[in-house]
Structures are given as C-alpha cells and as structure tokens.
Amino acid sequence: MARHVIASVDELPPGTRKFLEIEGRPIAVFNIKGEYFGLMNRCPHQGAALCEGPLIGLAQSKEPGEIEYTKLGEIIRCPWHGWEFDIRTGQSYCDPRRFRVKAYPAHVEPGASVVKGPYVAETIPVSVESDYVVVEL
C-alpha cells in the first residue's frame, strides 16, 4: 500500500476538503474536526463527482414521529441524485450491500517521518518542522 503526502496540515483546516488525482483515481480528502478521511470522488451510482456534494447529518427514525439526526458533517450527499455515504467508511445507507464508495485511510504524519519516506510528493515542499496529511492508496 503506497502512502502519499497530499497536503500540509495548515493547508487543510477543519471543515475543508481537497480534491486530487492519485494514480489516475479521483480522490477527495476531508478534514472533519481534526480527523482526516479519504474517499473516491466518484459516485458508484451514476459516476458524479461525489465529494462535490454537501456534508450533512444522518436522519434516522425508529418509528414515525421520531427522528434522530446524528453524524453531523459526516455524511456526504451526492451532487446529482442525493445518495448519501458515510465519509468514515464509504458506506451507503440506502443500499449498503450493493453500493459503497472506496474509502482511503488518511492521517497526519510529522514532517520528520514524512521526509524519511516512504512518502514523497512532487509538488509539496516537505520539511521536518511541519505535519502532513498522508493518504494510503
């Protein structure tokens, strides 16, 4: 599994996302309250750029009249047809058996370990003093 430096931590503050193409695959990396998540940026339904959609919560109901709204900011909603996926796992809530978005683990590595490798990025100047968001592919 290759690991890719995709941004310095400063460049991807909480609430933002970054779109990339890594090894020919469109990928989006999100910073949700300091946690990082990578997702394939393609909806498994009809191929829209999934991660262009809004981040919403998960509306669930045990019975009519009762609505629970959880996972605020952790559900990505497709810009075309509104299909919803959990950005932590890529799981779809409407049809988890057939439709899932590939999720890519993302996390922060200190500059010292990034410089040592095996992570290298072409366009991000990397220094030991900073922290970097690394995605595994």
Place this chain on the structure above:
Amino acid sequence: MNIQFRESQEAASPLTVKTAIADCDIHPARATRTELYPYLAKRWQHHLEIYGVHAYQGMMEGPPYPKAQPNASRRDAYPPEGGPQGSSLSFMQKQLLDPNNVQLGVLNPLNTGQGIRNHELSAALCSAINDWQIDKWTSKDKRLKASIVVGNEDGLSAAAEIRERAGDKNFVQVLLLSRNVEPLGQRRYWPIYQAAEEAGLPVGVHAFGFGGNPITPSGWPSYYIEEMVGHSQCQQSALASLVLEGVFERFPKLKIVMIEAGFGWAPSLAWRLDKVWQRLRSEVPHVKRLPSEYIREQVWWTTQPMEDPERREDLFDVINWIGWDRLLFATDYPHWDYDEPSRVLPAGVSEANREAFYLGNAKKLYGIS
C-alpha cells in the same frame, strides 16, 4: 520514489457516450429576474412590477424550490459566471452538450407564463419566453431546439402563438404541463392540439404545472417524495383524459410526448382503459378504438426518470410493450434527478434499439435530419 499526483482543476468529467445522442428534456433558466423584459411590451413590464403574477396555484410566492437540491438542480451545475443552474449557454455546452456528444437538445423552459390567471399576461410572457429561447439559446447553438411555450389555459391565444411560430426551425414541439386547471383532454385545450397538428409539431406534456389542483388525486401530501411519484399519477389522468375526450380520435396526426413522468405505468393504464372501455364504451361513443391503440400510435415517452426495477428484464418487458421506437432519451439537465447517458441503459439491448433510444427516435419525431 516520486508519487504522481496532480490537483484536480475541476470535478472529474463523467464517462462520455461516444455516439451522438439526443437529449429531449433540457431546462434553460433565466439568469436574472428581468431577463425577459426586452421581449415584453412596456405595458407588461409595468404590470409585473406593480401587480406581479397570479397563478391558479396557491402559495406561489413561497418558493416551490429548493427541492432536494437548490433550485432542484445538480449542485455542480452552477455556472462559473454566477446565476442559477441552467442559465449559461457556455456552461451547458461544457457540462452537458460537448462531453455527451448531444446532437439534438430539446429545451423545455419551466416557470414560464403558463398557469397564470391573467390570460393576456400569460400569453405575453409565453411569447417572450419563446423569443428569448431563440435569442439566448437556439440561434447560438444549432444543436439546441426550443419548445413553443403557450398560455395553456386560453386555447385560442395558445393556438395563435403556435401558428405564429409554425415553420420556424428553432422550434420542434409545443410545450404543455401536466397539472392544469382541467384534465388535458377537455375542449378548452383543443385549439392547441388543432394548431399543433396543423403545424406538424408534437405536443410535449411535461410533469409539473400550476393548475391549482393538489399534486396527488387525494390531496396535498406531506413530502416531496410523494410529489415525485405524484407526477406519474397526474400524467396518467392527463393521458386518460386525452384518450377519453376523443382528442386522439379528433386529431389523428397529433403526437403527444410524455415528459418526465416515467413510462412503467403506461401498459397497466392502457390495459385498465381497454378493459373498462369494453364495458362502458356507450358512454364515450366518440372513442372508436381500444384506448391502447391510440396510446401506442400517438404517444412518445422521454426516459428520465426511468423506472429502475431490480430485474432489468422487467424494464425490457415494459419497453417491449411501449415499443423501442417510442422512447426518447432525456437527461433533465440541470435538475438533480439528471440521468447520466452512459449509465442509463442496462446491458442486453441490441445496437439498433440502442441507437433508436439515444438518437434515432428523437430525430424522426422532431424532424431533424
């Protein structure tokens, strides 16, 4: 050791259909509220500023949008220069027409002058929309063709608008909506069918409208999802009315296009109509043939939204009844329930049927060489 990556400049482009296609339901929008003013007499500009519009439908001042997405549209369809989705020709070319190799795009403007209680204003607005369609869209991109929007509740002025546009190659059909003041087969609408038949133009009946009746036959529902499925109920009533009032009998060359209401219900509606017609025909002696015969001969169907059964064979059964020569591919761009051309048709369709579905039927119906 170096890892190849580059920043994506824009959203990943969708898979493209290599062969040319027709898109029979595209919704152009106005960029600004006053964009129609150059096509409206001063009298109507002032009328709009002073009185606004009064529709048959209540609560028109409350926004019927957003619906599921802002402006019921794809979230990636905002033009870069600003304005609502569907309001920029250059962005439509870049996002829809070019990548999908659209050879024929049929424009169906919504929220026009239809369903307005002041019939003179309705006619003026519809005429303005038609001029605007030429100026802003069809004269600037020859792939695009317009639908003649008419003041539907006044059959006579609607017919006059059709006659004025007849023969103009910018237009390929007449546009009605499914929710009107009365069911579409009734006499007040007949001048529209007569003028359309004379002009050789199909009449498109698009889901939606401001007739003032509830969205479902059993009243106003709680949820948008009920409205979505209500469109097919409404379209069924419209089609039953066209058959049973004798519109198809009276206008045998009339072609009706059912737009954006699905088509999976067509066989069962036709079967039900046939069955009751055999028992109750003396009530409607002007309906001389089985209702299904009129439907199969004079009705076409746009594909978006296609029913999506679990077994694709079920979809093929329905299409086989309707006829592969009766379906017109549509995306509904820029609306959120857009259908991606490359993903919409399941495998297992012959090359001839596929070509007819994506392009041939539309070119033939709309007379595009």
